[in-house]
Amino acid sequence: MMNTMRIVLVDDEDTIRKGLMYLLEQLDMDISVVAEARNGQDGLQKIELLQPDFAFIDIRMPVMNGLQLVQRLYESKRAPQTKSVIVTAHSEFEYAQQALRYGVADFLLKPLDENALQELFDRQVTSASAEADLTPTMGMELIDGMIARQEVSHPVMIEMLRYIGMNYMKNLKLSDLSETFRVTPTYVSLLFKKTLGVNFVHLLNGVRTELAKKMLEQGGYKIYEIAYMVGYSNITYFDRVFKARTGMTPNEYVNQVLRNRL
Secondary structure (H helix, E strand, O other), X not given: OOOOEEEEEEOOOXXXXXXXXXXXXXXXXXXXXXXXXXXHHHHHHHHHHHOOOEEEEEOOOOOOOHHXXXXXXXXXXXXXXXXXXXXXXXXXXXXXXXXXXXXXXXXXXXXXXXXXXXXXXXXXXXXXXXXXXXXXXHHHHHHHHHHHHOOOOOHHHHHHHHHHHHHOOOOOOHHHHHHHOOOOHHHHHHHHHHHHOOOHHHHXXXXXXXXXXXXXXXXXXXXXXXXXXXXXXXXXXXXXXXXXXXXXXXXXXXXXXXXXXX
């Protein structure tokens, strides 16, 4: 039996919190709102104390705004299992995307509705399951093949590539490699360029695209689910990267796969 999904709501407007709580109650899911907070500071304390499964966080709040809150959560790592969901207006969306660097799991655009909430939970549950069962193995197989084909011999480069193979589904940045391997960001950049002839972002997008292609070929997942599974929180950006790497959109790639099977 699935455990109750525990949620904290962080928004300075009472009507927004009450409306979100009402929508959550309409879903056919075992959900419990365990706390509410009117500002980021209060939200931070409650999230760290209660360790919810999800925290729905508004951007504009007094004392501490939503971006500051997710940054604090990301840097402190005191609620590692909590998935932060930014609730934002269309006019704030580009601003809200800054939160991606702080490990935000998803976005909800106002005005909220029941379908958007259900789709969000479907994405997150599918993504979590796939990460646990599929992606680390697939990532390591891809990386090991790359190391063999390109005859990579530099020991630090090999370890960095394997780190990417295990973590590409996360909000991975060049600074993560720098901190993990105790070298400067400049050293990481130069090592990628000298050893592989490409920069870190190009390599990471290539790994994610190849894995997305494999999942599209296998079937069983929606395109937006695959985007999240391979590390993209922004579906539009995933489409753009995929087309730049393959010459076609994910939908076009699926159609080509289906035609080739006829």
